[in-house]
Amino acid sequence: MSTVEATAGSQRGELSDWVRERVSHAVSELTAATALVVLFIALTVASPYFLTADNLFNIGAQTAVIAIIATAQTMVIITKGIDLSVGSVAALAGVVGAMVVRDLGFSLWAATVVAIGVGALAGLLNGLLVTVARIPPFIATLGTMSVGRGLVFIVSGAVGVYGLPRSFQLLGNGEILGIPFAVVITVLVAVGVAFLLSQTRFGQYTYAMGSNLEAARRSGIRVRRHLTGVYVLAGVLVGLGGMIAASRVNSGQPNYGISLELDVIAAAVIGGASLFGGQGRIVGTIIGAFLIALVRNGAVLLDISIHYQQVIVGLIIWAAVYFDQYRRRRLEARG
Amino acid sequence: MSTVEATAGSQRGELSDWVRERVSHAVSELTAATALVVLFIALTVASPYFLTADNLFNIGAQTAVIAIIATAQTMVIITKGIDLSVGSVAALAGVVGAMVVRDLGFSLWAATVVAIGVGALAGLLNGLLVTVARIPPFIATLGTMSVGRGLVFIVSGAVGVYGLPRSFQLLGNGEILGIPFAVVITVLVAVGVAFLLSQTRFGQYTYAMGSNLEAARRSGIRVRRHLTGVYVLAGVLVGLGGMIAASRVNSGQPNYGISLELDVIAAAVIGGASLFGGQGRIVGTIIGAFLIALVRNGAVLLDISIHYQQVIVGLIIWAAVYFDQYRRRRLEARG
Amino acid sequence: MGTTPTATADSDRQPTTDEPPVLEARGIVKRFGHVEALRGADFTVHRGEVVALIGDNGAGKSTLIKTLSGVHPPDEGEIRVDGRPVQFSTPLDARRAGVETVYQDLAVADDLSVAANLYLGRELLRSGPLGRLGLLDKRAMRQGAAAALDELGVRIPRVTTPIAMLSGGQRQCVAVARAIIWATSVVILDEPTAALGVVQTQRVLDVVRRARDAGMSVVLVSHNMPQVLEIADRVEVLRLGRRAARLRADEVTTDDLVAAMTGSISGAERDER
């Protein structure tokens, strides 16, 4: 026999291996999805108002922005990065988008392009700080968070942007065949990014860089360009999310998105993304975002005060990651 | 010759080695300290009010709480952790401290002990989540942040705690030989923790765990206990800081400390602490805290709006870490 | 060839000498999830001998060593020190029994100095009340480290240099020195020379010999058969998580060892002959 092999492999059957692998992918999502289903059923039983078209519509619309920005965050987290600047960048994009409509008479769509451009620029800045200046993502985006918030106040003169035409609301409050337009966009974004991550070279490189940046580089991947690309794409989504948020409240709010980064990071990690990089899937993140939204929605329906909601969200974060870590230890803790 | 050696060592002289090592320790602090001195001189020139006893007194007192909590954060960062819960825990400690004075007639000192106890309990919780439940620090403390904020609203009934005796202000507003009492406490805390980190076994273990947790464990260090100890001690300081903050404003404020974690993390990293663990010194953190305070003080003296302050703080964060990373790459990037 | 080692000649497991084995593992089982890394492994080392532990990749050598040093408490089986059953639930327990280990994946704290690493977990404290507060006696540790390294013939630029600044070979030397300095009865070395050059390797082997001459027992894991035959008194072979053979180094050839590792001759048979 001239085959090269290591004995460890022979201790596991092929089938069990395959099962493991699938399970490994799915367990964290399963944890989150199970929690989601349980909560869903509990709320259906507990409140007659929960399972109504209106309420589901609302939950969808309410979660849209968080889900889109959490999708962006997930991409960055997969690369072993983190983006603390999403809140102030979303605010900047929304404010600028509202301003060009109000002051320059842009159409909603043109303004959306502008907002996305703002997000992309911020993403480019983050990307260059990380790849060229080699500042760790946490710090790079912490700086962008601060600078971005300063800028949004400067450009808006620290006043909300009001006096927008009614059409401005279309993105956030419109509906299409009875489905919130924001939900349609969210689905498109989520499916698109999930496809990008799982089916394309760009996605492959994203996981590879998060898994082992040096290996990716030595494999001939232009890591600076690609990593910057991930931040830019994330910025695009953050810009889009900021614009939808502005549209939803029919105004540019300079204070939008304070602490948003924590919500979206929570959604991503609840859905199984690992802050150590290389792992995370959009479906999990979307589930995570809905889990948080459902807690908030259910709390109102069941008359639970905001204070207890915060306690519950904290408990869910702990629980989700606890089970996820537990699974990873079992499946991957190898010498 | 029967000596065991590797040739690499022989390529460096002993003296240069020694210099390097000292320099390595000092460069990030130097970067920050230089910035501090430059800013100090610039402000002295730019504003006649800057270099006055009163102003320096104020800056000291204003920075005290941030510096104390940043000291706590630095300890956690050295262990390769992060504590996002400092803001809500400080608020909880301050509110509880104020409540026991108002409702139970505790003395300020007894209340301080209670506040410290609250901080210590939160730290214990963080420590157990990290060591026993093995939840990564970012997530563990993100949960505590959310739960803590919920609790502070629940215990306070979501209202500020007022009606405190004038003596309650001693901790935050008292002075001793013309020096703010809070500054004295800060100095004691900083010197104490710096001593602990650099001169004691506890400190040695703190760096060792952040540098290589598994190595620490295999060296017979009871890492769970020690790591938990670091979080508890950090909690103690956060509780103390929260109490000083409450005393300074003579009331318990449930909204205190939102985003405080970002300020103190910024202070620590500006001062040279590395989020990758194993590195960081209190003197650097204190410099970092004062640098941020000086920017804010100077901005008001020069009537620069808050918006530009945020931009400037962001730039300083980038610059400090950029130079620090640069130095680390030069000194430590070894195969 | 095929004989059991001197010390265990008269019965399957009991040595002829009065002295029981200084460290012994019996029927160790260790599972990781559904991988059974050790399936009833046995291992014995006597006072003053160098035993090589060999086996294929994944045979379970490192896992066995980790159970012997308290890193992975075994799921089943027994560890004995000087004939007495012990529980190594943490690395500290093994250290206290005088067992020191150099792990395959090293285990040094990069940001700490050479001296701090040598004393890690057993820091010298100031005498008096300050010491009881945990105050380090850094000077004593620096001097102690320098002296110990000197005595072992390990040369390092300065004991205050952070480990991060050493070459791979130098780090390896620090790890080995640390184990040997502290061991009072057994030193375990898991592939200590895998990354070392020829000369550095010889130096580590010199240190091993000196430790043995000082009355210590040494367990050496290695894939380098000539090296094994050069330094070991005895060889134990692990295959698929079980002991497959126990051999005297001076009675076997490389081919015998390879045969035992790959199972072309069953170890169980060998043991029973």
Added chain:
Amino acid sequence: MGTTPTATADSDRQPTTDEPPVLEARGIVKRFGHVEALRGADFTVHRGEVVALIGDNGAGKSTLIKTLSGVHPPDEGEIRVDGRPVQFSTPLDARRAGVETVYQDLAVADDLSVAANLYLGRELLRSGPLGRLGLLDKRAMRQGAAAALDELGVRIPRVTTPIAMLSGGQRQCVAVARAIIWATSVVILDEPTAALGVVQTQRVLDVVRRARDAGMSVVLVSHNMPQVLEIADRVEVLRLGRRAARLRADEVTTDDLVAAMTGSISGAERDER
């Protein structure tokens, strides 16, 4: 002993054959801060030969290899491929010139599957417009990976298994296989067998021989002198960042190699004789 290798017999650097060296380094200098890892290193490998690159720890072997594979562009000196000067500023440049490398610290993405790692950086895309959008042809890569591993005789549970789930030996095999699959002219292996068992080591060496037989050139870094003499046609010795000797493997002994590495005989003298 002491002779220069066949290919470079008639002059100091020019080979006698018409063919220029397939890969050549001339006077490479590489500094890290104030550490000069390479101080004018030379290196030559010809078509179809296995060259061992040996030297003490810290001699600069890995650094030289990284300059030859575009990871660390050199500060001074020249790299030539088939006699033509080239600039390897990124790993991609070296790959494009047909040079593939297995690094000492491996370089695999743990979270990706075996197949994804084998194709990393040269993914197969769907044909047509979808492919131009970067759509992966996962099926083709799975099949291609399985076929390639099969042909090389490397056995891995499934090509869809994430690398994280493989043993150290299996990972090493994937890394070696990957290099050999893609190399069109030179395969560089930096201590590929350091962590491998005897049997696994032999299998990697088999793969190396097969690559050579297929007309590839192989550069092997190793500290194992018997292994070097077993597999290499020629040996180049690096000492303190410079080439200290060039030797024919069939004319030297282990002791000669050690002498050249440690400098008990100056390499420069040897080269000039």
Added chain:
Amino acid sequence: GGVEVRDGGDGATKDASGPLKLAVVPKAVGADYWNTVKAGAECAAQRAGDVTVQWDGVTTETDVEGQVNLIQNFVTKKVDGIVYAATDSSALAPATDQALGANIPVAMIDSGTSPQPSSVPLFATDNRASATEAAKMLATELGPGNHEVALVEFQPGSQTNTERVDGFKAGLAQFPNLKLVGQQPSRSDVNEARRVTENILTANPNLAGIFAANEPSVLGAAQAIQAANKSGKVVIIGWDAAPDEIAGVRSGQISALVVQNPFKMGYFGVDKMVKHLRDKAPLASADTGVTFVTKENIDSAEIKAVLEPSCANPPVQ
């Protein structure tokens, strides 16, 4: 096209006899001011009988989107009526529409929306006008001569903040002898308010007056002035009436407070809503009035009723 802005469906008219459940939503939880609103709302509910109040709010007044979601969730829950204070007039307008579309009547307290539907009443005071009034009081307090004054705002970019800042500045414009030398935000954090005030005092040693625009801002500013031993030397005109603010007025540290009648807002909101639901009484806006509390009038019965509202004797005439 298929895309349209959603206005809410048309639900069936609700039978309003029997128990009522009302949602009362402040701009945010956590301030004394809003707790007084809550007390008023609960008082009215208790007096009306068979009315439950579900009190819920976001944690910061800047969480505009969070409040939109909250109102939507109450609409879904089909509470009988919603009484709330808009964090942002423009942003919450659609949420009000949604409630009305679902046949849930809405009453605004403290801050309305723009546009404000005619069927929706507003029980509030006018922030802008009151802030202009505060500027006048500051001018009166300082008297003739040139004076430097400063402004401690709370949350730049939030609507109430903007209204108060604009109103104050409009008031100042009528007094050329007053010069605005500093403007810094407290972000509704007392510690921060204290810090910026200290720095303003340092930069402007001649500072004669401060207008602080909400509860935490006032508390921090007063602390800073006291710590600088400038109590009485720097005039403070504040806003709201937290216990420590009242104490400040008594001690002379604070010259005057713009005090709204939050109890009345909560009370009116619930009371009028209940009457509307039960008796079909039309909902009409009302100015809940603002009082300028000074040391002189602080002990008058009328002011006492506002400052220490009790359900036995509610300040709601």
